[in-house]
Amino acid sequence: MSTQLADTxxxxxxxxAFPTISEVSNLDMxxxxxxxxxxxxARVEIFHDEIGHKANLFATIGPDRDGGIVxxxxxxxxxxxxxxxxxDPFELIEHDAQLYGRGTCDxxxxxxxxxxxxxxxxxxxxxxxxxxxxxxDEEVGCLGGQALIESLRARGIRPGVAIIGEPTMxxxxxxxxxxxxxxxxFSGLAGHxxxxxxxxxxxxxxxxxxxxLLELQEALRARAxxxxxxxxxxxxxxxxxxxxxxxxxxxxxxxxxxxxxxxVQAADARFVxxxxxxxxxxxxxxRMRKIHPExxxxxxxVGEVDGLEPAALNEARDIVMELTGADTAELVPFGTExxxxxxxxxxxxxxxxGSIEQAHKPxxxxxxxxxQHCIDMLWRLGDKLDA
Numbered sequence: 001m002s003t004q005l006a007d008t009x010x011x012x013x014x015x016x017a018f019p020t021i022s023e024v025s026n027l028d029m030x031x032x033x034x035x036x037x038x039x040x041x042a043r044v045e046i047f048h049d050e051i052g053h054k055a056n057l058f059a060t061i062g063p064d065r066d067g068g069i070v071x072x073x074x075x076x077x078x079x080x081x082x083x084x085x086x087x088d089p090f091e092l093i094e095h096d097a098q099l100y101g102r103g104t105c106d107x108x109x110x111x112x113x114x115x116x117x118x119x120x121x122x123x124x125x126x127x128x129x130x131x132x133x134x135x136x137d138e139e140v141g142c143l144g145g146q147a148l149i150e151s152l153r154a155r156g157i158r159p160g161v162a163i164i165g166e167p168t169m170x171x172x173x174x175x176x177x178x179x180x181x182x183x184x185x186f187s188g189l190a191g192h193x194x195x196x197x198x199x200x201x202x203x204x205x206x207x208x209x210x211x212x213l214l215e216l217q218e219a220l221r222a223r224a225x226x227x228x229x230x231x232x233x234x235x236x237x238x239x240x241x242x243x244x245x246x247x248x249x250x251x252x253x254x255x256x257x258x259x260x261x262x263x264v265q266a267a268d269a270r271f272v273x274x275x276x277x278x279x280x281x282x283x284x285x286x287r288m289r290k291i292h293p294e295x296x297x298x299x300x301x302v303g304e305v306d307g308l309e310p311a312a313l314n315e316a317r318d319i320v321m322e323l324t325g326a327d328t329a330e331l332v333p334f335g336t337e338x339x340x341x342x343x344x345x346x347x348x349x350x351x352x353x354g355s356i357e358q359a360h361k362p363x364x365x366x367x368x369x370x371x372q373h374c375i376d377m378l379w380r381l382g383d384k385l386d387a
Contacts, residue, residue: 002372004116004117004120004375005368005371005372005375007116008112008113008116008117008371008375009092009094009099009112009368009371011036011112011115011116012092012099012101012104012108012109012112012371013092014032015029015032015033015103015108015111015112016090016091016092016101016102016103016104016108017090017091017092018032018090019077019090019102020075020076020077020103021076021077021078021079021080021102022076022077022078022079022136022137022139022140023079025053025054026054026055026075026076026136027053027054027055029075030046030055030056030057030075030134030136031046033057033075033111033115033132033134034046034057034059036115036118037057037059037061037115037118037132038059039119040061040118040119040122041061041122042059042060042061042118042122042132043059043060043061043064044057044058044059045057045058045059045151047147047148047151049136049143049144049147054136054137054144055136056133056134056135056136056144056147056148056151057132057133057134058131058132058133058148058151058152058157059131059132060129060130060131060132061118061121061122061125061129061130062122062125062126062127062128062129062130062385063125063126063127063128063129064129065128065129066157066158066159066160067128067129067158067159067160068128068129068130068131068159068160068161069128069129069130069131069159069160069161069162069163069319069381069384069385070131070132070133070159070161070162070163070341070346071110071114071130071131071132071133071163071165071378072132072133072134072135072162072163072164072165072337072341073107073108073110073111073114073133073134073135073164073165073166073352074107074134074135074136074137074138074139074144074145074337075108075111075134075135075136075144076136076137076138076139076140076144077102077103077106077108077139078102078106078139078359078360080102080362083361083362084362085362085363086100086362086363087100087363089101089102089362089364090102092104094368097367097368097369098365098366098367098368099365099366099367099368099371100363100364100365101364101365102364103364104354104358104364104365104366105167105353105354105355105356105358105359105364105365105366105370106166106167106354106356106358106359106360106364107165107166107167107352107354109167109352109353109354109366109370109371109374110165110166110167110352110353110354110374111134111165112371113165113353113371113374113375113378114132114165114378115132116375117375117378117379118132120379120382121378121381121382121385124382124383124385124386125382125385125386126385126386127385127386127387128384128385128386128387129159129385130381130385131159133148133162135147135148135337138336138337140181140302140303141179141181141302141303141305142179142303142305142335142337142340143303145305145337145340146303146305146340148340149340149341149343149344152344153344158345158346159341159346160315160346160347161315161316161319161346161347161348161349162316162338162341162342162346162347162348162349163316163319163320163348163349163350163351164336164337164338164341164348164349164350164351164352165350165351165352165353165374166334166336166350166352166356167352167353167354167355167356167358167359167366168332168350168351168352168356169353169354169355169370170324170351170352170353170370170373170374170377171326171330171351172317172320172321172324172326172328172329172330172349172350172351173308173329173330173331173332173349173350173351174308174310174311174314174317174329174330174331174349174350175229175307175308175309175310175331175332176307176308176331176332176333176334176335176336176338176339176350177230177235177236177262177263177264177307177333177334177335178262178263178269178304178305178306178307178335178339179260179262179303179305179307179334179335180260180261180262180263180269180301180303180304180305181258181259181260181301181302181303181304182258182259182260182299182300182301182302183256183257183258183259183299183300183302184206184209184256184257184259184297184298184299184300185254185255185256185296185297185298185299185300186202186203186205186206186209186244186254186255186256186257186296186297187202187253187254187294187295187296187297187298188200188201188202188205188251188252188253188254188255188288188292188295189251189253189291189292189295190250190251190252190253191250191251192249192250192251193248193249193250193251194249196251197291198251198291199251199253199291199292200251200253200288200291200292200295201251201252202244202245202252202253202254202255203242203244203245203252203255204252205255205284205287205288205297206242206244206255206256206257207242208283208284209257209276209279209280209284209297210239210242210257210259212275212276212279213237213239213257213259213276214239216237216272216275216276217236217237219271220234220235220236220237220268220271220272221234222234223235223268223271224264225264225265228264229310229331230264230331230332230333231331231333232333233264234264234268235261235262235263235264235265235268235269235272236261236262236333237259237260237261237272238259238260238261238262239257239258239259240258240259240260241256241257241258242255242256242257242258243255243256244256262307262333262334262335263307264307266306269304276299280297284297285297305335305337305339305340306339306340306342306343307335307339308336308338308339308342308348308350309339309342310329310331311342311347313347314347314348314349315347316346316347316348316349317329317347317349319349319381319384320349320351320377323377323380323381324351324373324377329349332350332356334356336350338350351377352374353366353367353370353371353373353374354366354367354370355370
C-alpha cells in the first residue's frame with residue numbers, strides 16, 4: 001500500500017468513527033477536518049445552522065480570487081437502525097481489499113482522499129484556488145448545501161468548477177435528476193373503532209393519497225421525453241413511509257406520508273404537484289370535512305433540489321474527463337448537490353470513488369483500488385492549479 005493510500009485509509013478510519021447520521025450533530029467531524037486543513041495552510045470558515053447543531057465547512061488553499069475549483073462532499077450518513085451489519089458500522093474494517101463502514105463510499109471515502117491530499121495540493125495551488133466544501137444534511141433534502149450556497153453568495157465567493165465526489169466508480173457524470181422530498185400530513189377525527197363512520201380516519205385518507213401517487217407513477221412513464229438518457233427515462237415517485245394511528249380499535253386522527261419524486265423535467269414536477277392539489281381539494285378534503293370541518297391535509301416541502309442539467313459547455317466535466325482519461329460522460333438517476341452549484345453559476349460534475357450500489361445498505365464498503373483511483377485523479381488535479 002502506498003504511503004498516500006495508507007494516509008487516506010487512516011483518515012477514513014477517523015471519519016467513519018464519527019457517527020454523523022443526519023439526526024445528530026456533525027460538529028465534531030467538521031472541527032476535526034477543519035483542524036487538518038488549517039494545518040496545511042488552508043483558510044477555513046465554518047458556517048453553523050440556525051440552532052448551532054450542525055455546520056458546513058468551506059476552506060481555501062491558494063490565491064484569493066474567483067474561479068477556483070471546489071472539491072465537495074456531504075458529511076452526513078444514513079441511519080443504521082434496522083440494518084443487519086456483520087461488524088460495527090462506525091468502525092472501519094478492512095477485508096479482501098475492501099473497507100467496510102457506514103459512509104465509506106457515501107461519501108467519506110472521497111472526503112478522506114481530498115483532505116489527505118490537501119498538503120500536497122497546497123504546494124501546487126499557485127495560480128488557481130482550491131476549495132473544500134463539506135456540508136450537512138444532504139441525505140435529508142440537501143439542506144446544508146443550500147445553506148452553503150447562500151453563505152458563498154453573501155461573501156461574494158464565485159468558484160468556477162465544482163467536483164462533487166459522490167460514488168460513481170470514478171465515472172464522469174454530467175447530469176442527474178432532481179430530488180424533491182415531501183411529508184404530507186393528514187388530520188382527521190378520532191373515535192371508537194366500532195363506529196368508523198363517526199370519525200375521519202387519517203390513515204385511510206393517507207392510503208388513498210398513496211394510491212394516487214401510484215397512479216401518477218404510471219402516468220409519468222408515458223411522459224418520458226423521447227431523448228431522455230436517464231435510466232429509467234421517466235420521472236419517478238417513491239413512497240418512503242406511511243405512519244399514523246395509535247391502536248387497532250381507535251379511529252386514527254393523524255397520519256403522515258413521506259414521499260419523493262425525481263423529475264427528469266420541470267414540467268413533470270408541476271404536473272404531479274398540481275394533480276395532487278386538485279385531488280386533495282376536490283376529492284379527499286370534501287369527504288373529510290363533511291364529517292369534521294377542521295380536517296386538513298398539509299404538505300411540508302423537505303427539499304426541492306433541482307437536478308444537474310447536461311450542458312454543452314461544462315469546464316468541470318471537461319477537466320475531470322481529462323484527469324480520469326474518460327472518453328464519455330454519463331447520466332445517473334440519483335441526486336447530488338451538483339445542481340446547487342450549477343444554479344449558482346458554477347460548472348459542476350459528479351465523480352467519486354465507490355459504487356452507489358453499496359450506499360445506504362448494511363455492510364457498506366469501498367474498494368481500496370477505488371480510493372487509489374481517486375487519489376490519482378486529485379494528484380493530476382494539481383496541474384490545473386499551477387498552470
